[in-house]
Amino acid sequence: MNPVVSAPRIYNWDDRKGAQPLDPALDGLVKDIIGKVADKWTMLILEALADHGTLRFSDVGRKVGDISQKMLTKTLRQMEEDGLVQRVVHPVIPPHVDYSLTEMGGSLGGAFCGVWLWAEAHHAQIEASRKAFAARNAAV
Amino acid sequence: MNPVVSAPRIYNWDDRKGAQPLDPALDGLVKDIIGKVADKWTMLILEALADHGTLRFSDVGRKVGDISQKMLTKTLRQMEEDGLVQRVVHPVIPPHVDYSLTEMGGSLGGAFCGVWLWAEAHHAQIEASRKAFAARNAAV
């Protein structure tokens, strides 16, 4: 029984395991955070703000792409609550609300950059996998 | 400072910005991948498999924690389709299905490790932010 995944990797999960004792409570807390942070819209908004610095409400939506106002509002609120974004309201008419990453949000953006680079590096391979999967499925 | 153990790699958004010509088609494709990969269960399953190498269906669910069989099946299928996990069926009774990360899945795990470290490093700060947010909201 070989417990080792053979692939050579840049990062190693053992780094994480070794650095932290396996505390169940902490583990649950971290999983909760991952569960909230590992969200489609959260990522996309994070990237938009990391890329452009400060954006108004509508501009965030425009940079993200296909997002409804509802999800934009909701996700932005959630990110504000978690301390990832800072929301500044200018009491003028018409309303003007600026969103930008906090320092913590910026650091998350940095951590996520690895995933972004991964996506760019592997998108062709992913599409190939999907085609192969579809063919395998159709072959039945 | 963060105990980020990344080797010679510095994660910086500028890397991405500088390296990528602004191709709208590619951008949409990458966003689509991020949208699929940035999923709570995908991440949690990815970690479980990266951590333990090879797991049976039920064991994956146990390592992940609170996941329904339905989501487990669905997410594993999706990950298999995208080429992140390999599914091996042993035609025995009782049934026995092994799941493990492909090389591409392992590389995603590596890229995502930075996010995990971030979550561990900032969970206290996040909770503080939530409390502050709640207090701010209640003060109104």
Place this chain on the structure above:
DNA sequence: CTGGATCCGGTTTGATACTG
């Protein structure tokens, strides 16, 4: 007995319309 497909109830999401 395990992997997974199906049906049902509650929650989340999305499209549209409306307000300050």
Place this chain on the structure above:
DNA sequence: CAGTATCAAACCGGATCCAG
């Protein structure tokens, strides 16, 4: 412009059923 309100649709989880 920056949201809120509302309703339909899609989704998620749980229980159940099925196949090997």
